[in-house]
């Protein structure tokens with residue numbers, strides 16, 4: 001086993017860390033709260049810290065690190081970075097997952113240990129109820145003093161079993177709601193907030209499970225900590241109550257955009273108190289260049305008057321405007337201009353199509369219908385990340401483990417030289433098969449099997465033209481080789497058949513769709529991954545991502561009506577979206593749709609962002 005001394009350890013994959021990041025990295029006896037603005041490398045910092053702790057043996061075998069992220073992409077990204085940097089036996093001890101995957105994993109493993117009636121036998125389905133479902137429930141039971149909104153808000157906060165001794169109507173409604181979800185006519189139906197409550201109860205009632213969890217994870221990371229909900233925090237406190245586990249939380253309170261979903265509004269202070277944590281603030285911005293950082297700072301100041309300006313570490317690569325509000329007279333003019341502009345930029349080689357993102361407030365499907373013809377006419381395709389393929393959105397599908405395992409294999413099938421995909425395929429396969437790390441023979445045997453399969457896949461791919469039926473057959477070969485049972489055993493998120501089927505069906509459907517449009521398998525796979533396509537997404541979905549060029553589409557007071565500086569969350573959302581840009585961020589607005597948003601113009605004007613005539617902007 002390779003070990004590096006703490007003095008000799010150096011960051012990997014990046015040049016260096018800023019001094020304060022070094023400080024936070026070496027802080028291992030007490031918990032730390034790393035706060036920093038956009039692009040400060042918070043997620044990267046966690047990847048470095050995990051690497052440091054594993055490589056130096058500060059986290060020795062068999063101890064593990066638990067990293068909790070909000071998005072699947074982020075969780076997967078962390079796993080990949082650590083896997084690239086650490087030997088296998090170390091990387092396997094890094095468990096990176098979303099909050100929901102963490103709680104669901106615990107529930108699926110230990111459900112029988114819940115007290116009655118919460119250990120009800122039978123499978124369960126995960127549901128995401130809408131407000132009208134709660135309204136329907138309230139109406140059916142004739143609760144007069146409880147609203148649907150109150151019930152919805154109370155579910156994540158109420159401990160189980162719900163105390164009905166006081167006779168309060170909300171508690172009676174809650175208890176009844178649980179009863180119906182567990183013992184109604186259909187299959188047991190649980191939402192993620194309900195799963196959270198069940199896991200809290202499980203951990204509270206079972207000191208054995210709690211102690212096992214604490215012994216396994218002496219180190220816990222929390223990414224995007226600002227969006228932690230009260231319920232999630234409460235569950236964590238229960239899980240690690242009385243433990244010596246050391247926490248590292250990273251976050252930016254200006255990027256708090258999940259208040260509507262119950263995110264804590266005093267998360268940072270609470271963490272400092274409860275975990276006796278030291279707060280360390282990072283100052284760099286590695287993503288954006290100086291001129292963009294100056295504009296970002298104007299927005300940041302509006303959110304927090306005391307915020308320090310970040311030190312831009314990115315290099316400006318383009319000349320001309322880096323930000324402006326383009327005004328158009330009609331929707332047609334706007335769409336044609338944007339398509340023309342993006343097409344020119346892509347053709348000139350200044351930016352790749354998939355490094356351009358068009359951001360909308362909501363209804364991405366409708367906007368796709370509106371703008372796609374102008375882009376298609378210029379040979380550009382739009383990748384609407386929010387489009388649903390069966391029961392899963394494209395952006396989520398691309399972040400799924402199944403996709404991350406199958407796509408490199410498909411790439412290997414479609415091309416003869418692809419060392420990166422070979423490395424990814426090998427890494428996934430070894431993870432799934434988990435050969436004895438001390439046995440060279442079993443590892444070699446597996447590699448041989450993988451090579452043989454890739455050979456077969458290549459032959460099949462070479463034999464068949466891309467089309468719906470051939471895509472389905474090839475996807476079937478992949479599943480047969482990897483094995484659905486292996487996948488489902490390896491990932492808690494796939495343990496239940498219907499969860500697995502949802503992703504698998506989405507994967508096959510999108511692959512078929514892409515194959516039908518393409519003249520080669522490489523083209524089909526590029527289309528599948530959105531390579532060479534202009535990204536279209538909602539501002540919320542842009543969180544955690546980055547693009548060379550961003551265009552905020554249709555920024556008028558009708559479409560972006562809710563964007564007001566009086567609502568913290570909306571301003572934060574705007575900040576999150578704006579800070580995704582590495583090189584430039586433009587706004588498009590047209591009078592046909594609504595009038596301009598005065599306060600945004602006033603906010604951005606001091607940083608030199610002007611309103612200009614879209615068509616004649618040169």
Ligand SMILES: Nc1ncnc2c1ncn2[C@@H]1O[C@H](COP(=O)(O)OP(=O)(O)OP(=O)(O)O)[C@@H](O)[C@H]1O
Nearest residue numbers: 014015016017038039040041042043044286287544
């Ligand atoms: N020390 C570093 N040196 C060079 N590049 C870095 C460093 N740290 C991070 N980066 C790069 O800077 C970009 C932003 O990093 P990262 O996504 O980790 O930031 P973040 O603080 O989590 O961002 P945000 O909160 O805005 O989502 C990424 O492209 C990352 O690879």
